[in-house]
Amino acid sequence: MEKIIDEILKKISTSEKIILSAHTNPDADAIGSCLAFALKIKSMGKTPIVALEQFDERFKILPGQEFVVHDNIEDIEGDLFISLDCATEARLGKAEIFIKKYFTINIDHHHGNTNFGNINYIIPDFSSTSEMVYNILKKTGINKDIASAIYAGIIGDTGGLRHPCTTIETMEAVTELFKLDIPFSKIYNSVMGEKSVAAHKLLGRAIEKSVFLHNGKVLYSGITKKDIEEFNGTYKDLDMIVSELISVRGVKIAFFIYEKEEGSFKVSFRAKDEYNVCAVANVFGGGGHIKAAGCTISLPFDEVIEKIKEEIDKLF
Ligand SMILES: [Mn+2]
Structure with a gap:
């Protein structure tokens, strides 16, 4: 080196x-x-x-x-x-x-x-x-x-x-x-x-919409373009959401989805303990670190969630 x-x-x-x-x-x-x-x-x-x-x-x-x-x-x-x-x-x-x-x-x-x-x-x-x-x-x-x-x-x-x-x-x-x-x-x-007012509002929306899976071990949420527009935000106001999701007691895997461009969703993953979310991101052509990874999927919102759920199911 x-x-x-x-x-x-x-x-x-x-x-x-x-x-x-x-x-x-x-x-x-x-x-x-x-x-x-x-x-x-x-x-x-x-x-x-x-x-x-x-x-x-x-x-x-x-x-x-x-x-x-x-x-x-x-x-x-x-x-x-x-x-x-x-x-x-x-x-x-x-x-x-x-x-x-x-x-x-x-x-x-x-x-x-x-x-x-x-x-x-x-x-x-x-x-x-x-x-x-x-x-x-x-x-x-x-x-x-x-x-x-x-x-x-x-x-x-x-x-x-x-x-x-x-x-x-x-x-x-x-x-x-x-x-x-x-x-x-x-x-x-x-x-x-520090976060912007829009980031604060969007965090609230994401928490409200969040869904638990696998007995509370998985937590996910998503924000659409409409949500972002409602609060006059940009996708940069979403950076902190996934770390809020992984901070919930008992949660081992968190993922957060947002629509970056029409019909294209960016997914951020976080993990705790032995879980490897880089492997999940890799399936969709993404990457990152074992405990923090990301990918982009061009499918309708519900299908993105289904595809990721299928991969995460394999970890349990
Ligand atoms: Mn870095």
Whole structure:
């Protein structure tokens, strides 16, 4: 692994204009790892561009906002592309185009990453891409701003240092970040705690519509386009719902369905204990981690639920 890290740093040092991106609908880990890298690249006297179409309000507290571009990202020019926290080419959305145009460094912790880069630094089931970024950047020095972005990513993917993917090394990394006097409470409250009014209303709707199966071990719910429109929300307001479902006592598997495009449903899975929801997502061409996975199914709502139920039945 040390060799790959050296290769990545060498490639960055011989490039000038570096484009960074992550999976669409980026979460704290995707954004934290992009911003941390961008801040480092800037401090090396180079030009970073973070190409992310979507960017939730709660991440605006993080340093490095000045490098983020939301519009016409397909037109951005550079001489190196770094993909962060993204398992496949398609998950990059419009940023997929950079893989064909530029030398690509692919840094990720998802199972089933397709190794689409020229350099691939992949550690499946590592706590977060942001912790991987920490391990890369610590060799060259990390300042308070870089540390803040990395901290946001680590707490995002570990559920605030709570999920089993959290290791002693993760805690040691966070200790080092704390030594740089990062505003950890402020970051935590914004990244982990804050939600929009629409998200609040849609969470209520999802809870109201939720259905238990298998003696309370499975809990699912779904939100339609009509629900989203009723509360003036967007699909980004649905991010926190599946973790609310899995938090119910006795629930071992939770899944949440929403209509992203007409007739196409996005499914998010969460699991506890011995249950593997990545296997379920794989059946439908999706993927992720053992305890957090997702897929997209293009069938009518009721049929999506039936198909998933059939697969989940096999786990009991
Ligand atoms: Mn991640």
